[in-house]
Amino acid sequence: MxxxxxxxxxxxxxxxxxxxxxxxxxxxxxxxxxxxxxxxxxxxxxxxxxxxxxxxxxxxxxxxxxxxxxxxxxxxxxxxxxxxxxxxxxxxxxxxxxxxxxxxxxxxxxxxxxxxxxxxxxxxxxxxxxxxxxxxxxxxxxxxxxxxxxxxxxxxxxxxxxxxxxxxxxxxxxxxxxxxxxxxxxxxxxAPRDAELTEVRASRARLVGAFDAERRRIERDLHDGAQQRLVSVNVMLGLARLDAGPDSPLGRRLDLIQGELTTAVGELRELSRGVHPRALTDQGLAAALTNLTARSPLPVTVDVALPGPLPAPVASTAYFVVAEALANATKHSGAGRAEVQARLRTDTLVLTVRDDGSGGADPAGRGLTGLADRVAAADGILRLSSPSGGPTLLHVEMPCH
Structure with missing residues (x-):
C-alpha cells in the first residue's frame, strides 16, 4: 500500500x-x-x-x-x-x-x-x-x-x-x-474541530440513508411490480402456446415472444439485484458477496468472516465497493483472478479487494472517485495501490458504530 x-x-x-x-x-x-x-x-x-x-x-x-x-x-x-x-x-x-x-x-x-x-x-x-x-x-x-x-x-x-x-x-x-x-x-x-464537523457529518449521513432507502424502494418496485407482471405474462403465453399447433406459424411466433420475454425477465432480475440485492437485506453481506462473485466472469476467492450483521449503510457501501472493484478488474485490468476479504477489527470493517491485473488504476477516475465519496459518506477511508504492472489492491476501512 x-x-x-x-x-x-x-x-x-x-x-x-x-x-x-x-x-x-x-x-x-x-x-x-x-x-x-x-x-x-x-x-x-x-x-x-x-x-x-x-x-x-x-x-x-x-x-x-x-x-x-x-x-x-x-x-x-x-x-x-x-x-x-x-x-x-x-x-x-x-x-x-x-x-x-x-x-x-x-x-x-x-x-x-x-x-x-x-x-x-x-x-x-x-x-x-x-x-x-x-x-x-x-x-x-x-x-x-x-x-x-x-x-x-x-x-x-x-x-x-x-x-x-x-x-x-x-x-x-x-x-x-x-x-x-x-x-x-x-x-x-x-483542520476543523469535531464540533464544527458534526452538522456536516449528520447531513451526509442523512443523505446516504435517504439514498439507500430510495434504492431499496426501487428494488422492491421492480421485484414485486414489473418483474411479477412479466412473469405472469410469460405464464399466459405458455398457456396460449399449448392451444396453438406445434408447428403452426402462431406457435413459432409465441415461442419467439416467450423466449424474448424470458430474457427480459432475466435482465430485469439482474437490474434489481444491481439496484439493491435482496440477499444483502435478508442474509447479510457475506451471502450477498457470495452471490455477487458467483455471477462474476472473473474467478473470485471470497473470505468473509464477520461475527454478526453490519449496520445497513456499512453493508451496502461494502457491497457496492466490491461490485465496482470487480467490474473495473474485469473491464480494464485484464485480471485472471481476484480476492475479496472482509474482517471486523474492533468496531471497524476492514475490506480488501485484490486482483492480479495490469494495474495503473487512476484514483481520480470517475468510478473510483465515486467510491471514495461513498466510503467517506460512511465516515470511512479508501486507499488504492495500483502500480503499473499490478497487482491492484483496494483497501477500505469503515466504522460500524
Whole structure:
C-alpha cells in the first residue's frame, strides 16, 4: 500500500524510503516554508506597523483588519503546501464573499474560531516555525557540507570529513522527520474541530440513508411490480402456446415472444439485484458477496468472516465497493483472478479487494472517485495501490458504530 504521508513512508519503509520521492518532497516543504515564513513576516509586520501609524487618521482600522484576514491567505498557502508531505486532502477553503454580502461575510469570519486559529498559526509560523525549518536544513545539509569541505582551508581538519560523511546519510531522515512533525501540527491547527464537523457529518449521513432507502424502494418496485407482471405474462403465453399447433406459424411466433420475454425477465432480475440485492437485506453481506462473485466472469476467492450483521449503510457501501472493484478488474485490468476479504477489527470493517491485473488504476477516475465519496459518506477511508504492472489492491476501512 502506498504511503500517504512522509511519516508513513519513513516508518514503514526506512531503507526503501531513500529511493522514493518523499525526501525530496520533504526538502521542498521545508524550503518553501522558509520562503513563505520570511515573506509573511515582512508583509504582516509591515502591515501591522502601517495600521498602527494610520490608526489616528481612520485608515489604520482597515489595514489592521486586512492583517487579521491575511491569516486566512497564509492558511490557504499552508494547506496547499501540506500536499507535499501529506496526500490526504486538507480541509477545504471557505468560499470568497459574494458582493452583496461582504459585511455579513466579514462579521461571520471575525466570529469564526477558525479565523482566529488561522491568525494564531500565522503568528507562530512567521515567528518560530520558519526559523526552525531553517535550522533543521542548516543542521541536516549545511553542517555536513562544511565538515566535508573543512580540509580545503585546514589540511589538519581531516577528522571533520569523517564526521561530515557520517552526518550525510542521516540528512533525509532528519529533514523528513521534521517535515512530518510540522505537517502534523499544521493539520491539527487548521483542520476543523469535531464540533464544527458534526452538522456536516449528520447531513451526509442523512443523505446516504435517504439514498439507500430510495434504492431499496426501487428494488422492491421492480421485484414485486414489473418483474411479477412479466412473469405472469410469460405464464399466459405458455398457456396460449399449448392451444396453438406445434408447428403452426402462431406457435413459432409465441415461442419467439416467450423466449424474448424470458430474457427480459432475466435482465430485469439482474437490474434489481444491481439496484439493491435482496440477499444483502435478508442474509447479510457475506451471502450477498457470495452471490455477487458467483455471477462474476472473473474467478473470485471470497473470505468473509464477520461475527454478526453490519449496520445497513456499512453493508451496502461494502457491497457496492466490491461490485465496482470487480467490474473495473474485469473491464480494464485484464485480471485472471481476484480476492475479496472482509474482517471486523474492533468496531471497524476492514475490506480488501485484490486482483492480479495490469494495474495503473487512476484514483481520480470517475468510478473510483465515486467510491471514495461513498466510503467517506460512511465516515470511512479508501486507499488504492495500483502500480503499473499490478497487482491492484483496494483497501477500505469503515466504522460500524
Amino acid at each position: 502506498h504511503a500517504r504521508t512522509a511519516w508513513q513512508a519513513l516508518a514503514h519503509h526506512p531503507l526503501a524510503f531513500l529511493a522514493t520521492r518523499w525526501p525530496w518532497r520533504a526538502l521542498a516543504y521545508l524550503l518553501s516554508g522558509v520562503g513563505v515564513g520570511a515573506l509573511t513576516l515582512v508583509v504582516l509586520v509591515g502591515g501591522l506597523l502601517t495600521g498602527l501609524v494610520l490608526l489616528p487618521v481612520g485608515a489604520g482600522a482597515a489595514v489592521l483588519l486586512a492583517v487579521v484576514l491575511g491569516g486566512g491567505v497564509v492558511a490557504r498557502v499552508e494547506r496547499c503546501r501540506l500536499r507535499l508531505v501529506d496526500l490526504d486532502p486538507a480541509v477545504t477553503d471557505r468560499r470568497a464573499p459574494d458582493a452583496p454580502g461582504v459585511r455579513a461575510w466579514l462579521r461571520t469570519r471575525l466570529r469564526d474560531r477558525l479565523t482566529w486559529r488561522e491568525l494564531g498559526f500565522t503568528a507562530v509560523s512567521m515567528t518560530a516555525l520558519w526559523w526552525m525549518d531553517l535550522l533543521v536544513l542548516a543542521f541536516a545539509l549545511a553542517l555536513p557540507v562544511l565538515c566535508v569541505t573543512a580540509p580545503l582551508d585546514d589540511p589538519g581538519a581531516w577528522p571533520w570529513v569523517v564526521i561530515g560523511l557520517a552526518l550525510l546519510p542521516a540528512a533525509p531522515y532528519t529533514v523528513t522527520g521534521w517535515a512530518g512533525a510540522r505537517a502534523a501540527l499544521t493539520r491539527l491547527v487548521l
